[in-house]
Amino acid sequence: MPHPPIHLVAALDGAGWHPAAWREPGARPAELLTAGYWSDLVQEAERGLLDAVTLEDAFALQSDDPFVADDRTDRVRGRLDAVLVAARVAPTTRHIGFLPTAVVTHTEPFHLSKAIATLDYVSSGRAGVRVQVAARPDVAAHLGRRELPPVDRDAVATAPVVVELFDEAADYVEVLRRLWDSWEDDAEIRDAATGRFVDVDKLHYIDFEGRHFSVRGPSITPRPPQGQPLVAALGHAEVPWRLIGRSADVGFVTPTDAADAARLVAAVRTEQAAAGREAETVHVLGDLLVVLDDDATAAADRLARLDDVAGAPLRSDARVFTGTPAQLADLLMEWQRAGLTGFRLRPAVLPDDLEQVTRGLVPELQRRGAFRTGYEAATLRGLLGLGRPANRYATA
Amino acid sequence: MPKQIHLAAHFPGVNNTTVWSDPASGSHIEFDSFREFAQVAERGKLDFIFLAEGLRLREQNDRIYDLDVVGRPDTFTVLAALAAVTDRIGLTGTINSTFNEPYEVARQFASLDHLSGGRAAWNVVTSWDAFTGENFRRGGFLAQGDRYDRARSFLQTATELFDSWRGDEVVADKDSGTFLADPHPGAFAHRDRFFDIAGQFDVPRSPQGRPVIFQAGDSDEGRDFAAASADAIFSRHSTLEAGQAFYADVKGRLPKFGRSRDELLILPAATFVLGDTEDEAAELAQEVRLAQVSPATAIKFLEQLWNRDLSDHDPDGPLPSVDPVVGENTIARGRASVRMHRDPVATAAEWRAKAEAEGLTTRELIVEVTGRQSFIGTPQTVADTIDRYVQADASDGFILVPHLTPGGMAPFVDRVVPLLQERGVFRADYEGTTLRDHLGLPLRHTDGASAAAS
Numbered sequence A: 001m002p003h004p005p006i007h008l009v010a011a012l013d014g015a016g017w018h019p020a021a022w023r024e025p026g027a028r029p030a031e032l033l034t035a036g037y038w039s040d041l042v043q044e045a046e047r048g049l050l051d052a053v054t055l056e057d058a059f060a061l062q063s064d065d066p067f068v069a070d071d072r073t074d075r076v077r078g079r080l081d082a083v084l085v086a087a088r089v090a091p092t093t094r095h096i097g098f099l100p101t102a103v104v105t106h107t108e109p110f111h112l113s114k115a116i117a118t119l120d121y122v123s124s125g126r127a128g129v130r131v132q133v134a135a136r137p138d139v140a141a142h143l144g145r146r147e148l149p150p151v152d153r154d155a156v157a158t159a160p161v162v163v164e165l166f167d168e169a170a171d172y173v174e175v176l177r178r179l180w181d182s183w184e185d186d187a188e189i190r191d192a193a194t195g196r197f198v199d200v201d202k203l204h205y206i207d208f209e210g211r212h213f214s215v216r217g218p219s220i221t222p223r224p225p226q227g228q229p230l231v232a233a234l235g236h237a238e239v240p241w242r243l244i245g246r247s248a249d250v251g252f253v254t255p256t257d258a259a260d261a262a263r264l265v266a267a268v269r270t271e272q273a274a275a276g277r278e279a280e281t282v283h284v285l286g287d288l289l290v291v292l293d294d295d296a297t298a299a300a301d302r303l304a305r306l307d308d309v310a311g312a313p314l315r316s317d318a319r320v321f322t323g324t325p326a327q328l329a330d331l332l333m334e335w336q337r338a339g340l341t342g343f344r345l346r347p348a349v350l351p352d353d354l355e356q357v358t359r360g361l362v363p364e365l366q367r368r369g370a371f372r373t374g375y376e377a378a379t380l381r382g383l384l385g386l387g388r389p390a391n392r393y394a395t396a
Numbered sequence B: 001m002p003k004q005i006h007l008a009a010h011f012p013g014v015n016n017t018t019v020w021s022d023p024a025s026g027s028h029i030e031f032d033s034f035r036e037f038a039q040v041a042e043r044g045k046l047d048f049i050f051l052a053e054g055l056r057l058r059e060q061n062d063r064i065y066d067l068d069v070v071g072r073p074d075t076f077t078v079l080a081a082l083a084a085v086t087d088r089i090g091l092t093g094t095i096n097s098t099f100n101e102p103y104e105v106a107r108q109f110a111s112l113d114h115l116s117g118g119r120a121a122w123n124v125v126t127s128w129d130a131f132t133g134e135n136f137r138r139g140g141f142l143a144q145g146d147r148y149d150r151a152r153s154f155l156q157t158a159t160e161l162f163d164s165w166r167g168d169e170v171v172a173d174k175d176s177g178t179f180l181a182d183p184h185p186g187a188f189a190h191r192d193r194f195f196d197i198a199g200q201f202d203v204p205r206s207p208q209g210r211p212v213i214f215q216a217g218d219s220d221e222g223r224d225f226a227a228a229s230a231d232a233i234f235s236r237h238s239t240l241e242a243g244q245a246f247y248a249d250v251k252g253r254l255p256k257f258g259r260s261r262d263e264l265l266i267l268p269a270a271t272f273v274l275g276d277t278e279d280e281a282a283e284l285a286q287e288v289r290l291a292q293v294s295p296a297t298a299i300k301f302l303e304q305l306w307n308r309d310l311s312d313h314d315p316d317g318p319l320p321s322v323d324p325v326v327g328e329n330t331i332a333r334g335r336a337s338v339r340m341h342r343d344p345v346a347t348a349a350e351w352r353a354k355a356e357a358e359g360l361t362t363r364e365l366i367v368e369v370t371g372r373q374s375f376i377g378t379p380q381t382v383a384d385t386i387d388r389y390v391q392a393d394a395s396d397g398f399i400l401v402p403h404l405t406p407g408g409m410a411p412f413v414d415r416v417v418p419l420l421q422e423r424g425v426f427r428a429d430y431e432g433t434t435l436r437d438h439l440g441l442p443l444r445h446t447d448g449a450s451a452a453a454s
């Protein structure tokens, strides 16, 4: 390949990332809570040989306002637990990876660790998790474990409570990772002679003691097929980039152009080095919200029409790309030269823009030698060029 | 009309009922085992499969207990995956009310119910010990006396969350642009000693409205909890007499909670061994018992009652002459069974008397007192017995616990189920799509329109 391969992840959420997506002719808004809807989308992503899908989640209804519920009746509202959607879909697919979103602020690392390990078992090594901090006071009130103060909208990224929650998230990921390693691969021995099912010397207490919680271990679930399922996180600022640098295998960032992409990659690399992880692979993927069509004018018209239906121009934390799959391929390759190893594409409309990715963008990238022509590995780690890690507790 | 029997398949657990040393024993963790197990049960038109749960690996003598199967998957995740490879069978998960929060558990069950088309059930258990708590940020904070108070409050809160969507809010009308009929759906507020939460639940009403609720505690409080709130009880009482007594007791508690007798099903755990003849079955049953109670396992059982280290005791000799150590059980942790020994000294005396009278060694005694299989015989006698027990109100059916993973249900499904179907006491095919349909339970909707057709 003339180019290092580009990694592609499809970000699935509701009817798509445009608020008017659900009103498009191909949309299935009454089926958003059914297994068939999600299986169809992930199978489409798999036909396009994508590395993985992410599934959005939160402990609150969707809202146009990122800080509070908005009581709108003209938008998709309501959703299913993302880890369970991934588990339900996994047996209907064979190659693609799953990165469901999981809230790490109010939840138990012990539960999430075994849930993701189990997702790895039911998908035969295709699991990961996108960890997400929940700083909203109203979300905290849903769980009732603690109260969180409101944060200043203009200074979210540096608010003390947010900094604290991201620190806690790093501890949380450390516990996930230790629990995944708390069984050595060959702990199950089934030794008829001594009557022992496991070798207890190969099961490990993790004895994590942090400022926010302590967890004893070992996990109740044996080490998952990949050893360590992937950990991903999205970041728009230094504090989340630090979490990516310290804890993640995959970071999602939101560049506005190639120069910004280079800056964001450097920022993550700085945090990675500060955490002493220079030697490890951390993928930095650029997020883009995509509106694609066979010609650029049609794409722009489509976005204008969607905005019209929505009653407001599309706003997003990620750059909104409007154009043809070939133009998108140009942009991805340019941004790749800035240091990104791949992209997380947020289709404006499902399944339309996902199909533009799998049937338009992917063949285009393949022609340029920049994307796989078949699944080359059986696990998500394998697709991302990551080996199976040694167990931190193994002595031999 | 004879009573219709309800049957379920319990995935073999992490205790000595499960014989892992058998050459036919497969993985306890690979998804293929779960898939095969669930598909065999569905082939037999069983009501549901059942998964137990324990949130800390068991320990004995301060070491992880290694003689039984160790390790299991996350309950919700594996049930969601099983929904993909089955169509009709119910999916029952054991989920603890101490080490979870209502908002999370409610969205997980509502999600599972959506993703399975209305097949989710929740076995609410209350294990509260500090030993398990060490795995959780919450810690082991609950006093034993509070376990059902929290469980009641937890279930009540979860029910409020399930009911916070009526079922008619999502209209998703593309033409008018109305997605929601209600601008503020899922509103809830709950405040008591255990939970102080409020806001909006984010999962719209699922096909069953609420998952089917199971309860599995045996204490007086546990029975009241079931009579007040559960759709079904998972009990230990599988013999005719004990079953009838338990059945009468629990059904008798229903009126005090304003409920009728058919609103709560009694489903004891039951084991089985089949043979072509009675003798063959009896022989096989004895072989299985010996595999379940190895000499080493016999000593471990002894220690659980005696509450002291007996690793030097000869399993082929008589019972220990010393008495059990009374008080907190320090030898075995994370194990519900030790709590069954409510008067260890008296039980030890009974065991000694029995061993002396019948000339039993320690291991033989343990084989006897840890229970022979519930149903042993030819398919015909087992079908007869099950039907007789159900018609005699010893239960409404059974949750069958095979001793082999993953194929242990196959002989029952292939040889006993057809006989029950012939008698007209077990469904020839699924009649409805939801677990509530299979169990003949009413939909517990507040109101609304999302009921799955049956």
Ligand SMILES: Cc1cc2nc3c(=O)[nH]c(=O)nc-3n(C[C@H](O)[C@H](O)[C@H](O)COP(=O)(O)O)c2cc1C
Pocket (backbone or CB within 6 Å): B051, B052, B053, B054, B094, B096, B124, B125, B126, B127, B215, B216, B217, B218, B219, B220, B221, B222, B223, B234, B235, B236, B269, B336
């Ligand atoms: C048949 C049966 C099965 C049970 N299975 C589980 C289980 O899988 N996980 C668990 O944590 N507790 C389990 N339990 C424990 C109970 O659900 C209950 O929480 C505990 O026994 C304390 O309540 P009690 O004092 O009323 O028995 C089970 C109990 C019974 C009777």
